[in-house]
Amino acid sequence: MKKIIGWILIASGILLVFGTIYSTYLNFTAQSEFPQIFTFEEPETVSQTSGGLEGQIGGMIGEYIKDLVPRGATTLMLNMFSWILLATFLVYSGSKLVSMGSVLIKKDKKDEGE
Numbered sequence: 001m002k003k004i005i006g007w008i009l010i011a012s013g014i015l016l017v018f019g020t021i022y023s024t025y026l027n028f029t030a031q032s033e034f035p036q037i038f039t040f041e042e043p044e045t046v047s048q049t050s051g052g053l054e055g056q057i058g059g060m061i062g063e064y065i066k067d068l069v070p071r072g073a074t075t076l077m078l079n080m081f082s083w084i085l086l087a088t089f090l091v092y093s094g095s096k097l098v099s100m101g102s103v104l105i106k107k108d109k110k111d112e113g114e
Contacts, residue, residue: 002111006104013097020090027083035086038078 026032 002104002107006101009097009101009104011101013094013099013101016094016097017091020087020094024083024087027080034076034079034083036079037082038075040075 023032027034
């Protein structure tokens with residue numbers, strides 16, 4: 001019985017690892033989108049024309065930053081980072097399942113030998 005459970009754990013762990021790797025491959029080759037965990041509406045910045053020189057400089061800096069960082073880049077980066085964390089956890093969990101399955105199979109072989 002332990003041998004069957006061990007093989008089931010090994011198979012499920014391998015499927016979990018390779019499924020995660022395949023899904024990550026699809027995400028990073030832009031064949032599918034990252035899971036949308038974070039969604040932000042980036043606020044529209046109003047250029048400040050009043051307030052003298054300081055207001056104009058502040059408005060120019062705001063416009064420059066808006067041009068420098070593309071719209072939606074922060075949301076994409078947060079979603080990529082969260083997927084990497086989830087994928088790392090899933091691969092680790094899959095490797096633990098394979099390890100538990102191999103231990104069960106080894107224990108079953110020792111029990112049969114006695």
